[in-house]
Amino acid sequence: MKNEIMIDINKVELLIFDMDGTLFRSDKANFEAIKKALLGLEWDVSITEDDVKKYLGEVSEKFYREILPPDKFSQKEEFKKRTREQYATMISNYGEIFLGVLETLKILKERGYKLVLCTNASVKYFNVAVSFLGVKDYFDYMECVQENNLTKSELVKKIQSQFPASKSAIVGDRIHDIEAAKENDALSIGVLYGYGGKEPEQADIVINNFPELLNIFDRRLFIFEDILKKIKRKKDETKAFVIGITGIDTSGKTKFAEAFEKFLTFKNYKTQIINLDDFHNPQKIRYAEINQADNYYNKSFDIKTIVKKLLIPIHQKSNSSIKLNLLDLHTDQYDIEKEFIFDRNTIIIFEGVFLFRKEFSPYIDYKIFIDVSFRESKNRARVRDVPIYGEEVLKKYDEKYLPAQKKYLDEFSPLEVADLIIDNNNWEYPKIKKQAP
Numbered sequence: 001m002k003n004e005i006m007i008d009i010n011k012v013e014l015l016i017f018d019m020d021g022t023l024f025r026s027d028k029a030n031f032e033a034i035k036k037a038l039l040g041l042e043w044d045v046s047i048t049e050d051d052v053k054k055y056l057g058e059v060s061e062k063f064y065r066e067i068l069p070p071d072k073f074s075q076k077e078e079f080k081k082r083t084r085e086q087y088a089t090m091i092s093n094y095g096e097i098f099l100g101v102l103e104t105l106k107i108l109k110e111r112g113y114k115l116v117l118c119t120n121a122s123v124k125y126f127n128v129a130v131s132f133l134g135v136k137d138y139f140d141y142m143e144c145v146q147e148n149n150l151t152k153s154e155l156v157k158k159i160q161s162q163f164p165a166s167k168s169a170i171v172g173d174r175i176h177d178i179e180a181a182k183e184n185d186a187l188s189i190g191v192l193y194g195y196g197g198k199e200p201e202q203a204d205i206v207i208n209n210f211p212e213l214l215n216i217f218d219r220r221l222f223i224f225e226d227i228l229k230k231i232k233r234k235k236d237e238t239k240a241f242v243i244g245i246t247g248i249d250t251s252g253k254t255k256f257a258e259a260f261e262k263f264l265t266f267k268n269y270k271t272q273i274i275n276l277d278d279f280h281n282p283q284k285i286r287y288a289e290i291n292q293a294d295n296y297y298n299k300s301f302d303i304k305t306i307v308k309k310l311l312i313p314i315h316q317k318s319n320s321s322i323k324l325n326l327l328d329l330h331t332d333q334y335d336i337e338k339e340f341i342f343d344r345n346t347i348i349i350f351e352g353v354f355l356f357r358k359e360f361s362p363y364i365d366y367k368i369f370i371d372v373s374f375r376e377s378k379n380r381a382r383v384r385d386v387p388i389y390g391e392e393v394l395k396k397y398d399e400k401y402l403p404a405q406k407k408y409l410d411e412f413s414p415l416e417v418a419d420l421i422i423d424n425n426n427w428e429y430p431k432i433k434k435q436a437p
Contacts, residue, residue: 007187007204010222011167015108015213016159016186018172019119020056021194023101023210024129027053029094033086034067040082043072056195080122087128095132098193100211105138110428111219114163117142118155120176153180160184171213175199189216219429220256223422224263226432230366230419231347240272240314240346242363246355247370248405249397250380252427256370257351264347272342276352279306280327292396293403301352302327303359310340311350311363319343353405356412369414369421371433374402376425 020026031052038045047067055063064076072079109115117139119126126144130136141162145155153176160168169187170177173194181188181203190200192208200206205216227243235241245260247253254275261271279302280286286300305324313320321341328335342348350360356367372380378397385393414421414434421434 007167007169007185009169009187009216010225012169012187012217013112013166014114014116014160014163014168015217016116016118016156016168016170018170018174018177019117019121019126019129021173021196022171022191023098023117023135024133025096025098026091026129027056027195028096029087029090030056032094033083033090036086036090037079037082041075041079043069043079045069045072053195054197084122084124087125091128091132095129097133098210100209101133102135102138104211104213105135107214107428108217109138110426111217112429113217114140114166116140116159116163118144118152118159120145120152122146151180152176153183156180156184156186160186169217172196173200175202178203189213218259220259221263223430223432224260226435227260227366227368227420228264228267234365237344239316239318239344240342240348241365242311242314242348242350243366243368244355244360244364245349245351245368245370246353247424248372248374248377248409249353249401250377250384251370251372252424252430253351253353253370255427256368256422256424256430257349261349270343270346272340272346272348274306274310274340274348274350276301276306276350276355278326278336278338279303280329282327283332292400293407296400297354297404297407301354303357307359307363311360314342314348315363354408356414356417357408358412361412361417367418367420369418370424370430371414371421372423372425374405377402377405 017023027049031047031049034047034052038047045067051067055066064073064079068076068079105115115138117130117135121129121144123144123146130142136142141159143155143159145152150158156170160166167187168184169189170181171189171191172178173191173196175196178188178190178199180186187205188203190196190203190206191210192200192206194200207213231241231243245253245257257273261273264271281299281302287295288299289295309322309324313322319342321339323337323339325334326336326338327333350364355364378394381394381397418434419436420432423431423433
């Protein structure tokens, strides 16, 4: 981040993207098209790829005055026409989409953002490039400056008028992208891998690669900020604070916990994660009874060790370092040594299934339930587990995991127990479902 950001990132709903140097590596394609046009006109003009690159994303008039001899400038339109005739072939042969663009656009779309593409390019070039990139379906709106002779700033203003009440961000590699953001009360994000040299450094935020946008526009950040406010209000300064993050199988609780820890670390908080899955009982205990749902609920985890060795000391002591030998599921032996370190300033993130049960509940200061339907849980299992374990794993969901979860939820209803319930059926766009004051 470069400057003090006046716009709340969590309120941004509209993302406006530049094309060349942001989505698309086009310097080689443009150079070859121009070279071919000059060859056809038989003009003796010396030009390099660097000459082309420094003008990409700029208004084309500057470029023509730079490279065309004075006595040929009057034939500019013929030169432009011949160059455009080469676009389809040269973009197909030499164009290159930047790494991670398609995947990132897809996720941003799933997160509910409105996506817009706008550029200084000519209409023909724009259409050819968009077709080559295969990005049309990701964007809610697309337009280039040449279509209506607007400046980049004026075009941004027009776009904003079509998406009212949406705070916006402009992602680009040139100074005019940053200026357009400033003039339209938008967040500016400068890409350092494009054609603008040091120009992007003047943006509110800079990125080194396109997928970094997923860290900036993460729908969980608003929720994380809210949780942190609750921690600050509730925390006893004499001891660590324990957050319990739970949900049914495949709800996304582990990923949520890991992301929240990174968020806290970035904010310079001390953290310690406790994963319930590290505390499995040996096989002879986990599979002791015929009823697998009961085994899963009552026998899978070493609850006594977690409570006695970790939760009680955390609750009672201001600081400690505790080393435990944990079960290796592959060897069924206690081969793994893990250290848990905390002091009175630490935020403990306790993550796993069944955390609201009576053995754990008294030691959890803030309870979070990651909510998904049983149907969604099984759908995720089909995607995540079937490729590894085969179709047989789905039978376990029907006979073991989900029945155990039903028993647990009937006994400890999240609506009654949780401080925060998060609807995570769309894990790219989680939403607060219920929140305690």
